[in-house]
Amino acid sequence: MNTQQLSDFLKKAILKNRMCHAIIIHGGSYEKRKNAAIDAARMLECKTSPEICGECYSCKTIPCSNFPDVHLVKPEKRNLSIDEVRTIKEQMHIKPYIGKHRIFIIETDWMQQPAANSLLKIMEEPPTYGILIVLVPNNKNFLPTIVSRALNLRLNPELEISPGDEVILEQVTDLVEKASRKNWIDFFQTAGEISKSSPREEIENIFNALVLIERQSLLKSAGINQSGLHKKYYSDKINDYRVLASVLDKRQYLRFNVNTRIFLETIAILISLPKWRNWQTR
Ligand SMILES: [Zn+2]
Structure with missing residues (x-):
């Protein structure tokens, strides 16, 4: 799907109150995946949710990582470590300070089995307000158990060279x-x-x-x-x-x-x- 279709899909899910706790956005480019995730967070937090007004506090602060309930996780070498997953797990169970959700946007290309198992536990028992958005070039990089636990949204392929x-x-x-x-x-x-x-x-x-x-x-x-x-x-x-x-x-x-x-x-x-x-x- 293209960026617009992805955003329409999520908008509908929020409207119907069917937003998933774990989403994997794959395909596209680093930039497109990240923008899609930021827009998803804005759709969830905007005062006109699921619209994005672009004017409210959450709309303005989420893109620059200044909104306290939306966390951007960027692992070194794009390889998510077990320590990072542990930190996510701890923070996930803190109730949102000002928003409606606690959202983690994780930009990762890889994870080793221990990190994957730990992430899987978060996916299996998320708090009602917790949302994980995992961004990866290809969801085949992950264990099938992780992929099957999440809503997988694929952006059209694009040339990406970091x-x-x-x-x-x-x-x-x-x-x-x-x-x-x-x-x-x-x-x-x-x-x-x-x-x-x-x-x-x-x-x-x-x-x-x-x-x-x-x-x-x-x-x-x-x-x-x-x-x-x-x-x-x-x-x-x-x-x-x-x-x-x-x-x-x-x-x-x-x-x-x-x-x-x-x-x-x-x-x-x-x-x-x-x-x-x-x-x-x-
Ligand atoms: Zn807004």
């Missing part, structure tokens, strides 16, 4: 180029450097970004214009959508503790293959 990811994305496209030029000494050196400096979660995010770049290039070649096209990486370095899609299937290996360096090397060689084949048949 400033931290840009550096690795540049390195990965560089790696693919080195493979396609069969510049093997540089290639293995670069693969080693990337895998040393980037956690596997970040590498997985990069491959998600690569697929979206390819998708946009495919849409463009079909004459469908999309806003927000990432021109900087819109290049011929990675040039076959189907190969990329099959490569993406392999990203699951990252979850099974495959050495990230070997993963990167294999993927980069695979992506560079179509170019190599074209060159061979010329």
Whole structure:
């Protein structure tokens, strides 16, 4: 759904008094997910609820995190820790000071099993005024038990590259180029450097970004214009959508503790293959 549809959906839920205690907003971009969550909080707290008047105290203070009953949780490296979940649990049971709800907006891409189990407990027994809004690029990153406990709302996919990811994305496209030029000494050196400096979660995010770049290039070649096209990486370095899609299937290996360096090397060689084949048949 797009941002407007998501907001209409939540408005209806609030009107019918059917707002869920746990919502997962996935897809979209970091910015869109966050804006959707902030609007949801405003819809819940505005004096004209479920409308957003834009003028009242809650409407004005929620977006800048100054409303005491709406908390924004931003874990380090977007990985929610068990300590953060414990803090949420403690604060969740404090009655709202001035609002009608106590709302937690959690921006996380990952969580380990202990954090997930602890979060699940909050989801199972929330206080009547408690609301969790979890923002994640892909809800498949979470345990099925977490996903099934929440109302899942998916925003249309969008290319999202955080400033931290840009550096690795540049390195990965560089790696693919080195493979396609069969510049093997540089290639293995670069693969080693990337895998040393980037956690596997970040590498997985990069491959998600690569697929979206390819998708946009495919849409463009079909004459469908999309806003927000990432021109900087819109290049011929990675040039076959189907190969990329099959490569993406392999990203699951990252979850099974495959050495990230070997993963990167294999993927980069695979992506560079179509170019190599074209060159061979010329
Ligand atoms: Zn308002």
